[in-house]
Amino acid sequence: MTDQSAYNFAYLDEQTKRMIRRAILKGVAIPGYQVPFASREMPMPYGWGTGGVQVTAACLVPEDRLKVIDQGADDTTNAVSIRRFFQRTAGVAVTEATEEATVIQTRHRIPETPLTEGQILVYQVPIPEPLRFLEPRETETRKMHELEDYGLMHVKLYEDISRHGQIATAYDYPVKVEGRYVMDPSPIPKFDNPKLVGNAAIQLFGAGREQRIYALPPYSEAISLDFEDYPFAASKADHACDLCAAPDSYLDEVITDDQGSRMFVCSDTDFCASRRKAGHVGPMGTPMAGG
Amino acid sequence: MDTSIWAKMKTQPLLSVRDLSKFYGGRIGCADVNFDLFPGEVLGIVGESGSGKSTLLSCLAGHLAPDRGEVIFATTEGPRDTVLMAEAARRRLARTDWAYVHQNPRDGLRMGVSAGGNVGERLMAVGARHYGQIREAAVDWLGRVEIAADRVDDRPNAFSGGMQQRLQIARNLVTGPRLVFMDEPTGGLDVSVQARLLDLLRGLVREMGLSAIIVTHDLAVVRLLADRLMVMKGGYVVEQGLTDQVLDDPQHEYTQLLVSSVLQV
Numbered sequence: 203m204t205d206q207s208a209y210n211f212a213y214l215d216e217q218t219k220r221m222i223r224r225a226i227l228k229g230v231a232i233p234g235y236q237v238p239f240a241s242r243e244m245p246m247p248y249g250w251g252t253g254g255v256q257v258t259a260a261c262l263v264p265e266d267r268l269k270v271i272d273q274g275a276d277d278t279t280n281a282v283s284i285r286r287f288f289q290r291t292a293g294v295a296v297t298e299a300t301e302e303a304t305v306i307q308t309r310h311r312i313p314e315t316p317l318t319e320g321q322i323l324v325y326q327v328p329i330p331e332p333l334r335f336l337e338p339r340e341t342e343t344r345k346m347h348e349l350e351d352y353g354l355m356h357v358k359l360y361e362d363i364s365r366h367g368q369i370a371t372a373y374d375y376p377v378k379v380e381g382r383y384v385m386d387p388s389p390i391p392k393f394d395n396p397k398l399v400g401n402a403a404i405q406l407f408g409a410g411r412e413q414r415i416y417a418l419p420p421y422s423e424a425i426s427l428d429f430e431d432y433p434f435a436a437s438k439a440d441h442a443c444d445l446c447a448a449p450d451s452y453l454d455e456v457i458t459d460d461q462g463s464r465m466f467v468c469s470d471t472d473f474c475a476s477r478r479k480a481g482h483v484g485p486m487g488t489p490m491a492g493g
Numbered sequence: 494m495d496t497s498i499w500a501k502m503k504t505q506p507l508l509s510v511r512d513l514s515k516f517y518g519g520r521i522g523c524a525d526v527n528f529d530l531f532p533g534e535v536l537g538i539v540g541e542s543g544s545g546k547s548t549l550l551s552c553l554a555g556h557l558a559p560d561r562g563e564v565i566f567a568t569t570e571g572p573r574d575t576v577l578m579a580e581a582a583r584r585r586l587a588r589t590d591w592a593y594v595h596q597n598p599r600d601g602l603r604m605g606v607s608a609g610g611n612v613g614e615r616l617m618a619v620g621a622r623h624y625g626q627i628r629e630a631a632v633d634w635l636g637r638v639e640i641a642a643d644r645v646d647d648r649p650n651a652f653s654g655g656m657q658q659r660l661q662i663a664r665n666l667v668t669g670p671r672l673v674f675m676d677e678p679t680g681g682l683d684v685s686v687q688a689r690l691l692d693l694l695r696g697l698v699r700e701m702g703l704s705a706i707i708v709t710h711d712l713a714v715v716r717l718l719a720d721r722l723m724v725m726k727g728g729y730v731v732e733q734g735l736t737d738q739v740l741d742d743p744q745h746e747y748t749q750l751l752v753s754s755v756l757q758v
Contacts, residue, residue, distance in 0.1 A: 336603075349581045353588070353618025357603070360610050360617065363624055364646050429624040 212259040212292040218242055222260035222415070226406055229417035234379030234424075235347075236330050241413040251284060251309060252410030254326035258307045261322055261406070262288065267295045269303035274311040274452065274469030281309075298472050306403075310373070312394040314451045314473040317403035319420065325388040327409040330416060332376045332386040352384050355427055363432055372437065377424040385416060385424070393436045393452045398424040441466040445487035446477035505567055507532045507672060507704050508553070513562035515545075515552050521728035522548035526562070528723060528733065532671070535698060535705045537719030537736060539712060539751065545728040546708045547676060553706065554593050554674045555583045566590075566672070588618045592665035596677040598657035601664070602649045608635060608660055609645040615668045634663040638693060655686035659693065666697060673698075673705040679714055691717050712755050716740060724748045 210216065218240075225239035244252040262268070268288055272281040276298040284307060285296050297303050300315040307324040317323060333343045336354045346352065355376055362370045375392035379385045387398055388407055398405065398418060405418040418424060428434040439453040444465040451473055453466040465486050468474035478490040506529035515522035523545035530536050538546045551557040553564055555575055564575045568586065575583055587593070595601035602611055612631040613621070621627050632642045638659035640652075649657050658678065665673065678694065679687040695718055698705055707718055715722055715736055723733040724745065732745040743749045 345580075349584055351584060351618065353614055356617040356622070357606055357610050357614050360613055360624065360627065361606055364607055364609055364628070428622075430622050431624050 209291050211264070212262045212288065212294075213244075214242065214256065214259045218256075219260040222256055225415040226257065226260065226417060229406070229415050230404070230419050232383075233418055233422050234377075234383030234385040234416060236414040236416045238413055239415050241410045244410065245287075246283070248411040249328060250280060251307070251326035253408030253412075253415070254307050254309070254324050254410075255284060255287070255408075256410060257324045257406050257408035257415060258284075258288065258305060259292075261305055261324065262292050262294055264292070264294060266304045267297050267302055268292075269297050269300065269306045269472075270308075271306065271311060271313065271470075271472075272309045273454075274313070274473075275471045277471065299476070300470075300472055310389050310391075311452070311469060312390055312397045312401075314448075314468070314470045315476075316397075317401055319402045321403040323401075323403045323405045325390075325405065325407045327386070327388040327407045327412075327414070330386055330388075330407065330409040330412050330414040332374075332384050347383060350382070352378075355384055356429070359427060359429065359432075363429070369428065369432055369434070375434075376427050378427060379418065379424050380422055384427070385418075387424070391438070391452055392426065392434070393438045395424070395426045395434070396436050398422075439466055442484065443468045443474060443477075444484045446474045446482045447484040447487075448474070448477055448482070505532075506530060506565075507534075507567050508706075509563075509565045509572075510553065511563040511565070513549070513552055513559050513564065515548050515557060515559045521545070522557075523552070523725070523728045526730055528730075530672075530704055530706065532704055533702045534721065535703075535707065535719045537715030537722045538706065538708045538725060539710060539715055539722065540725035541710065541751075544725040546725050548728075549725070550674055550676055550706065550708045554591065555587060556593075588615050589668055590671045592668075592670040592673040594658075594661055594665055594673065594675040594678050596680045598649065598654070598661045601661040602657060604650050605648065607646045607648055608640065608652070611649065611660060611664045612667050615664065619668060630667060634667050635660075637697070638663040639689075655682050655690060658682060658690060662694070662697070666701070666703075669701070671704060673703050675705060675707045675709075677709050677711075678707065679709070679711060687714075694718060712740065712752065724751065 222239055225237040228237045244255055270281045270285040272278040288294055289296055300313040305322045309326045331343055333346060333354060336358055337343050359369050373389045373391045374386060375395050376384050377387055400421050402420050404420055407416045426434040441453055442449045443451060445467050448468055451468045454469045455464055455466055457464050483489050508530040510526055510528050513526040514524045526549055540546045552559040559576060565572045566575050609628055609631040612634050613627040616627050632645055635645060640656055640659060649660055679690055719736045722736040722739045724731050726747045732739060732748045740752055743752050
């Protein structure tokens with residue numbers, strides 16, 4: 203990018219942003235409903251967060267402070283490149299601290315630190331349709347949403363139990379929003395599903411390739427589907443973080459050598475780092491200088 | 494007293510069809526079809542290929558919208574015209590009071606879902622949320638259609654054609670429907686399997702007091718199962734009456750042809 207002045211604020215032109223904002227408003231007004239929108243070509247491949255980027259672009263104002271995470275981490279390729287994209291095209295301030303951010307674009311995680319009112323959490327969604335793998339026809343899935351014909355969702359969970367003895371769906375776990383639409387919460391681990399519920403932040407979901415936007419307004423209800431005798435359980439690795447000793451955060455398992463040694467670390471890097479700064483040290487961690 | 498209530502119930506048709514017509518552009522799908530179906534009654538529809546019997550069945554089951562006419566079903570809230578019904582209400586009927594057995598089990602089953610999941614789908618669609626009970630019902634119904642309980646977690650594509658058809662029947666009957674639509678339920682099965690399936694169907698229809706509409710071109714099927722028979726040709730009903738009466742004393746020339754075309758072994 204040479205001539206920055208050739209680009210509008212946050213890359214997209216104002217008419218496009220206006221169109222996306224309309225879709226977002228409709229999504230917020232009908233929680234869980236997938237609003238079609240005219241997704242634009244973005245300067246990144248589909249699957250890298252084109253939907254999330256467009257929603258973020260439509261939400262950003264120059265005063266915003268942006269945080270981008272990928273699987274909870276601030277420093278992976280996807281997070282770094284999207285963050286730099288908006289630094290260049292919007293010139294907004296960026297941060298890694300969850301509580302300082304006003305807009306957080308995320309792939310596959312909800313930050314461990316509770317969000318607050320006024321924050322916007324933007325999800326990158328690959329496949330917005332929760333019924334897709336059960337019913338391939340788009341006309342039929344739309345009809346099923348329209349008629350609240352959601353028996354099929356439980357067939358999926360039934361199959362899980364009959365095959366694995368438990369509900370083996372560990373991510374992408376379907377939720378019923380405000381007693382109406384069944385929604386795909388993007389591939390967040392089911393550990394994060396309880397954080398969808400009653401969250402103070404606005405949660406927006408953007409699927410670029412599939413051209414859908416949907417939303418959870420603040421303090422929405424989102425019930426994870428389950429059976430009476432196999433209730434929903436938010437699961438995580440049965441371990442504490444090896445770096446910051448957090449017992450209750452979602453963990454990544456990292457193989458550390460060819461002998462199969464492994465360690466468990468928080469997937470939320472900002473959460474882990476701030477705990478270590480506060481003096482928490484896990485079995486394999488070293489104390490960090492206090493900040 | 495009891496008998497009078499029973500008699501009164503019997504006199505209320507479960508399904509009454511008035512002047513039902515469906516056109517494909519200028520061609521006739523089916524035209525001016527009239528009949529009443531009473532509770533516990535099995536109606537057979539026979540006719541050659543292209544005579545409009547499948548079109549008629551699709552119109553009755555709500556898969557096709559007829560161009561003219563009424564299909565009045567005795568719902569639990571009284572008689573309703575299913576043609577004018579909202580789609581949501583019609584679908585609710587389709588998964589509670591109605592059942593539809595396709596000719597090809599692949600159309601009626603979810604091939605990627607286990608037998609238990611297939612049977613349980615309708616239960617879950619009407620709100621069953623207890624895995625243990627759903628599974629119990631599934632195993633019970635597999636037993637009733639003579640599928641071993643240890644096949645409950647197998648997918649239908651591991652089943653033989655006859656088993657798939659029986660599974661489809663179990664999947665449809667699990668919610669205790671009152672009206673079953675069957676489109677050539679024995680088509681594509683070999684004769685010994687057909688015979689067992691017919692036996693099974695006859696048992697289930699009698700035992701559950703089901704009403705059924707069976708479309709077929711196999712006269713043996715209607716002879717065994719149907720109380721009444723409707724003969725269609727070129728989209729029109731050319732003859733209807735009691736099964737034995739129509740088959741033993743056919744009046745219309747086409748029916749005579751049909752009956753005489755059956756090979757006697």
